[in-house]
Structure formats: C-alpha cells, structure tokens
Amino acid sequence: MSTAxxxxxxxxxxxxxxxxxxxxxxxxxxxxxxxxxxxxxxxVFSMINDxxxxxxxxxxxxxxxxxVAALAIGQTLIIxxxxxxxxxxxxTILSMMVMAKLAADHGVPAPLALLVGLGLAVAAGAxxxxxxxxxxxxxxxVTLGTLSIFTAVALIYTGGTSxxxxxxxxxxxxxxxxxxxxEFTVTTGVLVVLALYVVVGFALSQTSWGTHVYAVGDxxxxxxxxxxxxxxxxxxxxxxAGLIYGIAAWVLIGRAGAASPNAISDANLDSITAVxxxxxxxxxxxxxxxxxxxxxxxxxxxxxxxxxxxxxxxYRLLAVGALVIVAVSADQWIRKARA
Amino acid sequence: MSVISKERNTVDAVPNVDxxxxxxxxxxxxxxxxxxxxxxLELRRGEILAVIGDNGAGKSTLIKxxxxxxxxxxxxxxxxxxxxxxxxxQDGRDAGIETVYQTLAVIPALDIAxxxxxxxxxxxxxxxxxxxxxxxTKAMRERAAQAVQELGIQxxxxxxxxVETLSGGQRQAVxxxxxxxxxxKVIVLDEPTAALGVKESAHVLETIQQLRQRGLSxxxxxxxxxxxxxxxxxxxxxxxxxxxxxxxxxVHTMSEGVAVMTGASTMDEIGPGGDG
Numbered sequence: 001m002s003t004a005x006x007x008x009x010x011x012x013x014x015x016x017x018x019x020x021x022x023x024x025x026x027x028x029x030x031x032x033x034x035x036x037x038x039x040x041x042x043x044v045f046s047m048i049n050d051x052x053x054x055x056x057x058x059x060x061x062x063x064x065x066x067x068v069a070a071l072a073i074g075q076t077l078i079i080x081x082x083x084x085x086x087x088x089x090x091x092t093i094l095s096m097m098v099m100a101k102l103a104a105d106h107g108v109p110a111p112l113a114l115l116v117g118l119g120l121a122v123a124a125g126a127x128x129x130x131x132x133x134x135x136x137x138x139x140x141x142v143t144l145g146t147l148s149i150f151t152a153v154a155l156i157y158t159g160g161t162s163x164x165x166x167x168x169x170x171x172x173x174x175x176x177x178x179x180x181x182x183e184f185t186v187t188t189g190v191l192v193v194l195a196l197y198v199v200v201g202f203a204l205s206q207t208s209w210g211t212h213v214y215a216v217g218d219x220x221x222x223x224x225x226x227x228x229x230x231x232x233x234x235x236x237x238x239x240x241a242g243l244i245y246g247i248a249a250w251v252l253i254g255r256a257g258a259a260s261p262n263a264i265s266d267a268n269l270d271s272i273t274a275v276x277x278x279x280x281x282x283x284x285x286x287x288x289x290x291x292x293x294x295x296x297x298x299x300x301x302x303x304x305x306x307x308x309x310x311x312x313x314x315y316r317l318l319a320v321g322a323l324v325i326v327a328v329s330a331d332q333w334i335r336k337a338r339a
Numbered sequence: 340m341s342v343i344s345k346e347r348n349t350v351d352a353v354p355n356v357d358x359x360x361x362x363x364x365x366x367x368x369x370x371x372x373x374x375x376x377x378x379x380l381e382l383r384r385g386e387i388l389a390v391i392g393d394n395g396a397g398k399s400t401l402i403k404x405x406x407x408x409x410x411x412x413x414x415x416x417x418x419x420x421x422x423x424x425x426x427x428x429q430d431g432r433d434a435g436i437e438t439v440y441q442t443l444a445v446i447p448a449l450d451i452a453x454x455x456x457x458x459x460x461x462x463x464x465x466x467x468x469x470x471x472x473x474x475x476t477k478a479m480r481e482r483a484a485q486a487v488q489e490l491g492i493q494x495x496x497x498x499x500x501x502v503e504t505l506s507g508g509q510r511q512a513v514x515x516x517x518x519x520x521x522x523x524k525v526i527v528l529d530e531p532t533a534a535l536g537v538k539e540s541a542h543v544l545e546t547i548q549q550l551r552q553r554g555l556s557x558x559x560x561x562x563x564x565x566x567x568x569x570x571x572x573x574x575x576x577x578x579x580x581x582x583x584x585x586x587x588x589x590v591h592t593m594s595e596g597v598a599v600m601t602g603a604s605t606m607d608e609i610g611p612g613g614d615g
Contacts, residue, residue, distance in 0.1 A: 028501075207472045208460040211453055218448040225408055225444035227429040227458030285448045 026334045030279035030287050033330060034294035037277075037323075041298055045305030052308055055183035062186055065300040067255055069293060070193045070248035071267055072274040073200050074125075074241030076292045079275050080204075081217040081237050082284025083139030087128060088245060089267030090150035095121035096249035097154045100163040100259030103172055110169035118246035124150060125242020129235040147268070154261050162260035168253065175254030189251035196244060201289045213237060218285025273299055273320060277327045281335065298323070358417070359384045359556045360436070360525055365404050365414035367397075374400035375411065376580035382525065387547060387557045389567040389588075391600055392577030398560045399441065401577065402527050405558070406438045407431030418524065429458065437522030441529040443514040447503035451495065452476070452483040454502055455517045486520040487512070490546055508539035515546055526550055527558040532566055544570050564593040576600050587611075 026033055046053040071088045078085045099117030102108040108116070124146065131142040165173050175189030204210035215223040216230045224230050253259050278295030280287025299320055306316045360382040367375040375397050382388050392398045403409040405416065407425030416423050418434050425431045431438070438444075445454045461475045461482070462468035468475070480498040487495050492512045495505070502510055511531060518526050528547065532540040540563075547570055550557055561567050567574060567588070574586040576599050584599055584606035591609060598604035 202471075206474060208458075208462075208474055209472070211449065211457065211460065211474070214448060215446045215457060218446050222442065222444040222446055223457070225428050225438070225440055225442075226446070226454075227432055229427070229429070285446070 023334060023336070026279075026330070030281075030334070031291040031294060033327075034278050034291050034298060038294050038298050038301065041301045041305065045301060045309070048305070049308045052305055056185075057304065057308070059185045061297075061300050061304050062184070062190055063255065064304070065296050066187070066190045066193045067248055067252050067264060068267065068270045068274055068299070069296040070196060070251055071245060071271040072278075072292045072296050073196055073289060074244040074248075075271040075275050076278075076280055076287065076289055077200070077204075077213065077237045077241050077244075078139065079272075079280050079282060080213050080284060080287060081234055082220075082282075083132065083234075083237075084143065084272065084282070085128070085139065085241060086143040086268050087124070087146040087150055088271050089264050090147045090154070091121055091124040091242060091245040092249045092252060092267065093261055093263060094124065094150045094154040094157075095246045096252055096259050096263075097158050097163075097261055099172060099249060100168055100253060101158060103169050104163045104167040110171035113169075114171060114250065117249060118243060121246025121249065122239055122242040125238045125240070125245070126235070128242075129238025132238065133231040133234050158261050160261055162258050162262075165253065165257045168259070172250065172253050175251045176257065177254070187254055189254045192247065192251055196247060197289055197293060200240070200244070204289060209233070209236065214285050216284075270299065273324055276324055276331075279327070279331065281331050282328070283335075286331075286335070295327075357383050359419060360405065360558075361417040361420075362401075362405060363415050363417075365401065365416075366412045367400050367404055367409060368412055373580050375404065375414075377414070378577070378580070378582050380405070380575055380582065382556050382558060383573075384556055385551060385554055386572040387551050387559055387570050389571035389574045390558060390560045390577055391562070391564070391567055391574055391596060393600055396577040396600075397580045398577050399529060402438065402529055402558060402560060405431075406436050406527055408438070408440075432521065435522065435524035436527065437518035437525070438527040439511075439514045439518045439529065439531055441533065443510055445502045445510055445514055445517075448501060450499045450501050451487075451505075451513055452480040452498040454513060455479070455483045455486060455520065459521065482520075483516075486516045490516050490519060490549070492516065492542075507534050508536070508542075511535060511539070511543065515543065519546070519550060522550075522555055525556050525558065527560075529560045530562065531559070532561065532563055540566065564596060567596075568593055578602060 042053070051057055071092065075085055075088055095117045098120050099113050102116055103110050103113040128139070128142055128146055131137050132139050165176070175187060175192060177188045178185055179188055179191065204213065212223065212228045212233045215226070215228055216233045220230050252263065256263055274296035275287070275292050276282065276295070277298055278287065278291030278293070280291055302319050303316050306319070307313065358381045360380070362378065362380040365375045365378045378397065378401055380401065390398050390401065400409065404411040407428045407430045410426060416425070423434055425434070446457065449457070456479045461478045463473040463475045467473045483498045490512065495509055495512060502513060505513065511534070515528070515531065518528070531543050535543065544566060547557055547559060559567065559571065571588050574588060574596060575582055576584045576586060576596065578600060586596055586599070595604065595609045599606060599609065
C-alpha cells in the first residue's frame with residue numbers, strides 16, 4: 001500500500017478483478033448469462049447446420065417451446081417464493097381434459113367449457129396454495145401429492161382416452177391457428193403465451209404485488225415484519241400459476257391437435273429446467289421471467305439443433321443435464337457477490 | 340409492599356393521557372415457556388424509554404407484543420388512551436408505531452428504496468396507478484434519498500443499491516430511516532447498537548435523540564448500559580417475564596440497574612427515582 005490516505009472504500013472500488021466484475025454484473029442482471037448462452041447456442045448450431053437459422057426451423061422451434069415456456073411462467077412465480085411446483089403437468093392435463101370432454105362428450109358450449117377448465121386450474125392452484133399456507137406443508141410435498149391426485153382424476157374422468165381435435169369446437173382449437181409474421185409462421189397459441197409473458201412480467205416488475213413476491217421469497221419473516229402478508233402473497237402466486245396452467249392447457253390443445261391425458265409427461269421437469277437455466281434461484285427472491293423465456297429457448301434450441309445435426313436425442317438429455325448443473329453452480333457463485 | 344404492587348392496584352379506570360402507549364398485564368406463553376408474565380409498560384409522550392433485562396427476560400417478546408409482531412395471550416394495550424388489538428405488524432404500523440427489529444427485517448435482494456417503501460409502495464398517478472397498479476419507482480427513490488438524508492447518513496448515496504451489498508451499519512441505517520420516515524407516534528428499536536462499531540453506535544444514539552426532538556416517543560431495548568444511561572429518560576427493567584421496576588438514569592447508577600436486572604437488588608432496596 002503506497003499512500004496512507006487511501007481509504008477502505010477506495011480499495012473496494014479499485015481492487016475488483018475482472019471475475020468479480022462479471023460476478024457483480026450477473027448478480028444485478030440474472031438474465032445476462034442465459035442470454036449469452038442462447039446466443040452461443042444459436043450461433044454454434046447455425047454453423048453446424050445452416051438450416052437451423054432458417055425462418056421455417058425457427059418458427060418450428062418457437063411453436064415447440066410455447067407450452068413449456070407457458071408452464072415455466074407459473075413455475076417461475078412459485079420458485080421465486082422459494083417453492084417448487086411438481087404438479088404443473090398434472091394441473092394442465094386435468095384442465096385440458098375437462099375442457100375437451102365437456103365440449104366433445106357433454107355438449108357444453110365451447111366458451112363455458114373453456115371457462116370451467118380455466119376455473120378448475122385455478123382451483124387446483126388454490127388447493128396447492130392453501131396446503132402450503134394454511135397446513136404449512138412444504139411446496140415440494142404438497143405438489144408431489146397433488147401431482148398424483150390430479151393425474152389420477154384426469155385418467156379416471158377420461159378413462160385414459162384421448163379426444164381428437166375434429167371432435168372439438170373451434171374455440172378450443174383456435175390456439176392452433178397459424179399466423180404469419182414476415183417469413184415466420186407461428187400459432188395464435190404462441191401469441192397467447194407471449195401476451196402472458198408481457199402481463200406477468202409487468203406485474204412482477206412494476207407492481208407492489210411483484211415486489212412482495214420477491215420479498216416473501218427472499219426473506220419471509222422480514223417481509224412479514226415489514227407489513228407484507230406472506231400467506232396472502234403465496235396464495236395469490238399459486239392461484240395465478242393455476243390460471244397460467246389453465247391457459248397453457250388451451251394452448252396445448254391447439255399445439256397437439258388433440259386432448260390426450262398422456263401428453264406432456266416431461267412438463268414438470270422441463271419447466272423447472274427452463275426456470276433454473278434462466279437464472280432464477282431455487283432459494284427464492286432472485287431471477288425473473290426474461291431469464292425463464294431464454295431458458296426455455298435454450299433447451300429447445302439444444303433439442304432442435306442436435307436433431308438437425310443428426311445427433312441422438314439421448315445426447316440432448318446429457319447436454320441439458322450438464323447445463324442445469326452449470327446454471328445452479330453459477331447461481332451459487334453469483335449469490336456471493338457483494339458491493 | 341413493593342413499588343410494583345402499588346402501581347398494579349391503581350391501574351385501570353382512567354387511562355393516563357400523558358402516555359402515548361400503555362400496556363397492562365401483558366401475558367405471552369410459548370408452549371410451557373412463559374415469555375411475559377403480566378407486564379405493564381408506560382411510554383410517555385416525547386420520551387426515550389429504555390428497556391433493559393438479562394437474556395430471556397422477555398424484552399424482545401414484550402416489544403413484539405407492543406408492535407403487532409406477536410399477539411399476546413392476555414393483557415391490554417392502549418395508544419393515546421384508546422384500546423387497540425394488533426393482530427399483525429401492519430396493524431401496529433397503521434397506528435403509528437414503527438419498529439427497528441434486531442434482525443432489521445430488511446429484504447437483502449431488494450434495493451434501498453423498495454425496502455423503505457415495502458408494503459407502502461407509492462403508486463403512479465392516474466390510470467397507470469389506479470388501473471394498472473403501477474408503482475412510482477422514481478418517486479420512491481427520491482423520497483428514500485430524502486429520508487436517508489434527513490437522518491444525516493452520508494454513506495448511503497445510491498437508492499438503487501441492493502441492501503445485501505451494504506455494510507452492517509448501513510443496513511441498520513436503512514432500517515432506522517424507514518422507521519423514522521413512517522413512524523408518526525412511537526419508534527421501537529431492538530438492540531440497535533449491538534452489531535455496530537463505536538462510531539456507528541454514536542451515530543445511532545444521535546439519531547435516537549433526533550427522533551425525540553421531532554416529538555416522537557422512543558422505546559430502546561439495549562444490553563449496553565452506557566448507551567442506555569446516555570440517552571434514556573426512564574429505564575424499564577424486565578426480569579423473568581415481568582417488570583421489576585422503572586429507574587431514573589439521573590438518580591440511579593448503572594450498577595444499581597444491573598443489580599435490579601439480575602435480581603441482586605430490588606427497587607425497595609435502591610429507592611425510587613426522581614419523579615417516581
């Protein structure tokens with residue numbers, strides 16, 4: 001140390017290594033690392049196979065990612081509160097099968113069938129939320145239980161049979177309608193999912209509710225002492241997540257061209273993967289929706305890119321698994337950042 | 340007959356209007372553990388009342404029952420002579436009582452402005468606020484900067500800094516600034532100097548005196564006898580879940596305080612204070 005007039009504050013300001021600066025940047029902006037990973041992924045796969053960058057392939061990618069991306073919104077909200085939702089797929093399937101069966105087999109008008117399906121998804125979210133906030137069970141256990149319960153109810157209700165889209169009214173199939181934007185072709189379902197991102201993203205970043213979700217997730221007791229009602233916030237999060245799964249169920253009918261009780265069996269883990277790769281911390285209070293969307297796109301780019309490159313799908317699993325470990329390790333490191 | 344039982348007998352009937360906050364016979368148990376065993380406390384308008392007591396005497400439990408962080412099993416609480424029943428921290432805040440908890444109750448991941456306005460966010464004007472429920476981030480940052488400045492805290496400049504990036508003293512300052520900005524009647528501070536260095540402690544004590552000058556009433560819980568004797572107007576001594584006496588720092592010495600606190604002496608032995 002050369003001069004005695006140097007204060008500790010100066011030292012902190014000056015002695016920041018490049019690694020610390022990166023750590024600090026990532027700490028403040030958790031979406032930066034998934035954005036970089038996505039750019040690298042797209043560039044690499046485009047170099048391996050130039051078809052990857054074609055609008056038709058990219059359109060397909062966007063259509064394929066829509067369901068997981070939608071479910072991951074609800075999953076993000078719950079993970080932000082330091083919870084986890086294992087019942088994502090089960091709620092979606094139950095909601096979808098009820099919508100489809102009411103319309104196809106019971107002659108219920110399409111708008112009503114849709115509303116009942118959405119309402120059921122909200123009720124499923126309410127059940128999860130009440131068990132978490134009133135019975136004080138850990139979200140992992142609650143949703144592990146309701147995963148089985150909702151799956152069983154859907155199977156019992158439908159007898160395990162699918163309903164093809166030619167038996168469904170136009171409103172329920174509407175999410176499968178194609179929309180062309182320039183050279184890209186997406187579905188109305190994709191636009192619905194994008195709208196969900198905008199609405200929930202706004203609520204998270206611009207309203208008191210959003211701040212309270214982060215506060216409860218980061219430090220529940222401090223949030224309570226500061227005047228936030230953790231129970232109310234948690235319950236609202238599970239309700240909103242339920243509604244999002246209901247909307248995802250509608251989008252899924254359009255995407256799959258049928259309502260099948262055996263669809264999206266990997267949805268639970270895929271949605272968690274997207275959230276984690278997107279930089280949202282499993283410990284709660286940190287992260288956001290931009291990261292989640294990027295995370296979902298990264299996973300889907302791996303899937304599509306590797307299959308275009310002629311690589312066996314098993315290697316995709318390997319790559320995604322490694323990415324999850326890297327993402328969580330990075331989260332641990334980033335959380336240590338200080339001024 | 341002890342000082343305490345005399346007071347007990349004259350309780351009730353007319354609430355004393357000089358007291359901004361008055362608690363009577365507060366009881367709080369946790370299973371088989373008795374936290375409060377019938378505590379009385381009076382906080383006079385514009386005074387600094389220190390609460391001292393050994394570990395486990397029920398200091399933190401007492402203040403939590405006064406602010407709504409805990410719901411007492413029995414006892415009554417009056418603010419300005421009016422009976423109140425706090426069910427949650429928000430109720431206490433609504434009544435004009437702000438608390439700086441020992442844990443500070445700040446959210447590490449949120450920035451300073453968001454912490455200051457947590458659960459009291461300012462909404463945007465017009466439809467953006469009323470329909471879209473948008474918060475006015477800019478206004479909250481400006482007012483946060485103002486609140487921090489009013490307390491003369493120079494080390495905090497950037498209101499967009501996450502609280503986890505601050506030092507212990509700075510975090511403490513954020514919690515105190517929040518209480519000072521919103522407390523309209525009573526500010527309760529639980530061990531505000533326990534984690535601080537000499538210079539930072541001096542600053543906090545100065546701030547506490549500033550709060551009194553503004554006409555606020557302050558309850559200060561502390562283990563640090565020199566700090567208590569430096570700023571307190573009266574000293575409530577808590578022992579084994581009860582109040583064993585009220586000391587006058589102008590009359591009683593610190594060693595007398597410690598003796599009463601630990602049960603080595605009683606109030607009868609050391610005599611009443613100047614105004615007691």
